[in-house]
Amino acid sequence: MRILGEVKRERAELLRRADSIFIDELRLAQAQEVPLVTGENWTTSSEQMKKAYLIGIANAIQVETAFEGANPPSDAQSLVPRLAKGMKGQTLDSVRQGLDKWYAANPGKLQRPVIETIWFEFVVPGLQKAN
Secondary structure, three states, X not given: OOOOOOOOHHXXXXXXXXXXXXXXXXXXXXXXXXXXXXXXXXXXXXXXXXXXXXXXXXXXXXXXXXXXXXXXXXXXXXXXXXHHHHOOOOOHHHHHHHHHHHHHXXXXXXXXXXXXXXXXXXXXXXXXXHO
């Protein structure tokens, strides 16, 4: 996780508390398998849960980018550069609304994983526009 904006004591404390809650929940869930989020999960989730899922993906990408630093992997070694390029110009709300619209228009494909839908319905078209 990262602190947006100026680093202040209260923001750092908020981040520590959020991290503590996350770690506690992670410990409780250790015996459970992490589910693959599908359109069925997506369409029955609240707006806040959907945004939390998207923020989780964004945070994972930011962590990977920061970890690689000045030596980013090639497109052949990581999906992160392509994902970032293909999602350029998107917002949390535009992706959430786009996924809502896609699953509403494709009710027979609710078993399709959300991450797959993001890739093929957002990233690939975004890459095609960028070229």
